[in-house]
Amino acid sequence: AHSEESSPPICSLLTVGQAFSGTQNVSNLQKEEAWRVNVRIQGCDLEHGYLCGTMEALNVPMADTPVVTFWEGEIVDAKNYTFYTGKWEATPEDDIRHWTKFPSFAPLLSRVEADGGKSLDLSNYPYIFMRWKEQYFVNVGTDCGLTIAGFYYVCFSCSDGSINGFYYDPNS
Amino acid sequence: MPTTTASAVCTTVGNNILLRLTSGERDVKLKALRELKNQIIGNRTKKLSFLKLGAVPAVAGILSDAVSAVDVADNDENDRIVKDIIVQSAAVLGSFACGFEAGVRAVLDAGADILIQRGCLVEEMPLLKSYMEVVDAGARSLKMIYQSKMAPKYDFLQEENMEFLLSLLNNESENVSGLGASIISHSCKTSLEQKLLFDAGVLKRLTSLLGGSLIQRDASLESIATIFKNNPEVVSQFVGPDTGRTLSCIIEIVKDRFARTRLLASLCLIVIRNASPCYLQDVGIKTKLINNLLELLDDPGRVGDEASFAFSSLIAEKEDMQKLAFEVNGVDKLYNHLQKGSLHPRRFEGILLALADMCSKLECCRSRCLSLQVLKLVVDALAHDSSDVRSAACMCLRSVSRSIKNLSAGSFMNETIVIPLVRLLDDTSTAVQVAALGAISNIVVDFTTRRSTFIRLGGVKLLVQLSKSMDSTIRLNALRALRNLIFLAEDKCKEEIFMELTASLLASLICDPEPSVQEQALALVRNLVDGRINSVEYIFAEDGIILDAVGRQLRIASKAEIEIQGMYVLGNVATGKESHKEAVMDQLLLRAENKAQSCIIKFLQSNDSRLRTAAVWAVLNLTCSSSPGSSGRLVKLHDAGIVSHVKNMVNDPCLDVKLRVKTALEQFNSFDDSLV
Numbered sequence: 133a134h135s136e137e138s139s140p141p142i143c144s145l146l147t148v149g150q151a152f153s154g155t156q157n158v159s160n161l162q163k164e165e166a167w168r169v170n171v172r173i174q175g176c177d178l179e180h181g182y183l184c185g186t187m188e189a190l191n192v193p194m195a196d197t198p199v200v201t202f203w204e205g206e207i208v209d210a211k212n213y214t215f216y217t218g219k220w221e222a223t224p225e226d227d228i229r230h231w232t233k234f235p236s237f238a239p240l241l242s243r244v245e246a247d248g249g250k251s252l253d254l255s256n257y258p259y260i261f262m263r264w265k266e267q268y269f270v271n272v273g274t275d276c277g278l279t280i281a282g283f284y285y286v287c288f289s290c291s292d293g294s295i296n297g298f299y300y301d302p303n304s
Numbered sequence: 305m306p307t308t309t310a311s312a313v314c315t316t317v318g319n320n321i322l323l324r325l326t327s328g329e330r331d332v333k334l335k336a337l338r339e340l341k342n343q344i345i346g347n348r349t350k351k352l353s354f355l356k357l358g359a360v361p362a363v364a365g366i367l368s369d370a371v372s373a374v375d376v377a378d379n380d381e382n383d384r385i386v387k388d389i390i391v392q393s394a395a396v397l398g399s400f401a402c403g404f405e406a407g408v409r410a411v412l413d414a415g416a417d418i419l420i421q422r423g424c425l426v427e428e429m430p431l432l433k434s435y436m437e438v439v440d441a442g443a444r445s446l447k448m449i450y451q452s453k454m455a456p457k458y459d460f461l462q463e464e465n466m467e468f469l470l471s472l473l474n475n476e477s478e479n480v481s482g483l484g485a486s487i488i489s490h491s492c493k494t495s496l497e498q499k500l501l502f503d504a505g506v507l508k509r510l511t512s513l514l515g516g517s518l519i520q521r522d523a524s525l526e527s528i529a530t531i532f533k534n535n536p537e538v539v540s541q542f543v544g545p546d547t548g549r550t551l552s553c554i555i556e557i558v559k560d561r562f563a564r565t566r567l568l569a570s571l572c573l574i575v576i577r578n579a580s581p582c583y584l585q586d587v588g589i590k591t592k593l594i595n596n597l598l599e600l601l602d603d604p605g606r607v608g609d610e611a612s613f614a615f616s617s618l619i620a621e622k623e624d625m626q627k628l629a630f631e632v633n634g635v636d637k638l639y640n641h642l643q644k645g646s647l648h649p650r651r652f653e654g655i656l657l658a659l660a661d662m663c664s665k666l667e668c669c670r671s672r673c674l675s676l677q678v679l680k681l682v683v684d685a686l687a688h689d690s691s692d693v694r695s696a697a698c699m700c701l702r703s704v705s706r707s708i709k710n711l712s713a714g715s716f717m718n719e720t721i722v723i724p725l726v727r728l729l730d731d732t733s734t735a736v737q738v739a740a741l742g743a744i745s746n747i748v749v750d751f752t753t754r755r756s757t758f759i760r761l762g763g764v765k766l767l768v769q770l771s772k773s774m775d776s777t778i779r780l781n782a783l784r785a786l787r788n789l790i791f792l793a794e795d796k797c798k799e800e801i802f803m804e805l806t807a808s809l810l811a812s813l814i815c816d817p818e819p820s821v822q823e824q825a826l827a828l829v830r831n832l833v834d835g836r837i838n839s840v841e842y843i844f845a846e847d848g849i850i851l852d853a854v855g856r857q858l859r860i861a862s863k864a865e866i867e868i869q870g871m872y873v874l875g876n877v878a879t880g881k882e883s884h885k886e887a888v889m890d891q892l893l894l895r896a897e898n899k900a901q902s903c904i905i906k907f908l909q910s911n912d913s914r915l916r917t918a919a920v921w922a923v924l925n926l927t928c929s930s931s932p933g934s935s936g937r938l939v940k941l942h943d944a945g946i947v948s949h950v951k952n953m954v955n956d957p958c959l960d961v962k963l964r965v966k967t968a969l970e971q972f973n974s975f976d977d978s979l980v
Contacts, residue, residue, distance in 0.1 A: 184709065204709065255959070256959055268713065270713070270752075290960065290963055
């Protein structure tokens with residue numbers, strides 16, 4: 133247990149070693165793709181609002197093997213990080229636009245617009261909001277044709293361990 | 305013609321001096337004492353030669369006679385010679401004791417410390433007390449004796465001793481007051497002694513000595529630090545009208561022109577701050593201290609050697625201090641010193657430990673270390689002659705390898721690092737073995753297939769061997785390393801590790817006399833049975849002795865950490881086949897002697913939310929809807945009163961527990977309604 137009362141709760145589904153499977157959908161005018169994705173949590177330091185792990189993307193069209201990346205996460209805990217990113221070319225408007233895509237964010241919107249969510253008590257909220265930023269490719273070169281320049285807005289459900297996310301990269 | 309050897313000449317001279325020391329004539333004796341003093345001063349070899357010739361008891365005898373002769377005050381001339389003999393013999397004895405342990409032993413064996421104290425300093429010699437030279441000589445000599453660890457312990461609890469000490473401190477002579485301060489620095493160990501000294505008011509005098517000569521200042525700083533060390537109560541009583549003055553006085557001295565004084569002042573402030581963090585909170589002072597110590601590293605002598613240890617005590621376990629140190633390029637500065645090469649072992653050890661502390665909590669420090677290629681120097685240090693350096697190198701590696709980003713990238717699991725580390729598992733020093741185990745515990749945390757490098761290099765065999773050590777610290781740390789090695793390991797790796805460990809060893813470690821060893825053993829089993837369903841089979845090896853041991857520990861343990869690991873073992877086994885789940889049920893429903901309820905009920909009611917979580921997970925896994933035997937198990941759990949306990953937890957204050965309970969109740973409801 134950590135001492136900060138307003139930080140998101142510990143959840144046994146979001147701990148080192150936990151693995152998640154799902155899909156990453158890419159949908160625009162040019163194409164529609166669904167990559168199978170496996171995520172593994174490798175590090176978790178709630179005191180510093182830090183999480184890290186790997187993401188493995190399978191059946192990526194331009195790659196002949198699964199592509200594994202290592203990412204680091206910021207947990208929105210009103211202590212270390214707020215809902216406002218403040219970097220990676222994401223403006224507060226971009227932030228609000230993305231967080232609002234998660235239904236679980238709706239009750240928090242007005243407080244976040246007021247002060248970034250600094251005064252929120254997230255200790256009993258059954259969702260954990262994060263930003264995940266990929267740091268490097270683990271098993272392929274940077275010339276693999278894929279980009280890790282952007283980051284994900286992520287929402288984790290403490291009830292059932294499901295994860296949803298939206299990728300943001302202004303240059304992609 | 306052959307000449308005599310140097311040592312033969314020395315012995316001749318030596319014997320001559322000693323002969324003259326026994327002379328009945330005081331003038332001859334005095335001259336011999338002076339010659340002896342000049343021979344041995346700063347000369348260790350000569351000290352040893354004269355020691356072997358029996359000089360110390362001889363001189364002690366002379367001192368004793370001279371002190372007795374004082375009572376017989378016949379004329380001024382004799383007084384003067386007697387005084388000179390006392391001064392010179394005290395000086396000789398002090399010189400033997402100066403930085404020379406064999407000399408200290410000889411002086412103490414001859415009872416010379418008591419002689420000097422009585423002869424030179426005690427009240428009953430008013431005649432001599434007026435001769436400051438005698439007092440000074442005695443004080444100087446005793447101070448040298450008190451600089452040694454072997455010096456007798458001063459008993460502060462005796463009232464007359466405390467009075468004597470205060471008289472020393474209040475004396476105008478810097479040697480005498482310095483002696484008082486040395487006695488405190490040497491002998492004050494317990495919090496009771498610290499309190500006694502504080503209550504006797506020594507701090508006031510020590511504070512005024514801060515404004516005295518260099519000797520008085522240094523001695524006073526050491527004594528103040530000794531009185532405050534690890535004693536928040538004494539430090540808090542320090543609050544008063546004088547506090548600000550003393551503290552600001554010491555803060556000023558941090559800028560003193562003498563390096564040793566700067567170091568002592570810094571150490572004093574660090575001691576105060578560590579005992580009571582409410583003091584010295586100002587960022588400016590913290591930064592000043594950090595910068596001061598980093599600069600002191602430049603000193604080529606003992607001060608530079610010790611500066612890094614002081615730096616460590618300033619930043620250890622304190623993230624805010626580590627951050628400040630990082631911002632003033634602390635990592636780079638330490639690295640620059642490391643790069644110099646041919647470092648004195650003490651200095652090398654100190655810098656490595658300082659880097660270990662810098663990297664203990666902050667990723668930015670670890671990244672900086674790695675980008676500076678500190679690892680190469682640290683790996684070289686793993687093979688150093690000094691065990692302290694080897695140990696410190698391991699601790700540094702342990703801190704830096706906390707970087708998961710770099711662990712994941714495979715920065716540590718390579719032969720350059722693993723081979724020398726594994727070698728240290730066989731080190732002659734236990735401390736080095738434990739430190740190496742600490743580093744290995746981190747490095748083997750691997751999320752790919754790299755751990756096979758460690759196995760291939762014989763690491764597992766050594767770890768298993770160490771887990772059987774008579775030394776519980778080694779057993780504990782070896783188990784921790786094995787636990788981490790087996791975490792998320794592939795099937796083949798697990799098999800290799802298990803074959804080396806064996807079920808019987810694991811079962812006995814689960815029942816180890818040391819609770820912390822039990823905890824690690826259970827955590828290891830938890831990792832062993834995690835993963836694919838066939839991993840669960842390990843716990844049933846050799847007629848299920850591991851599972852029986854786990855169940856037994858759960859029924860008798862009282863430490864939460866053990867109970868948590870044990871419950872997660874059962875929880876993991878409960879994700880297996882029907883037979884696995886039934887085996888868990890058998891363990892859970894078995895009752896300990898004199899206990900009316902199953903242990904899991906105790907865990908569900910625990911104040912520790914982690915334990916409640918672990919218990920609910922086990923229940924969840926036993927009653928999952930997709931398993932055919934779940935409804936039968938639910939009936940048994942209900943009859944044992946477990947289901948109603950879970951129901952009562954629907955509004956648990958811990959959100960994680962609450963959400964698991966919600967899922968459990970949904971599961972229960974999917975079966976026959978009449979049960980819930």
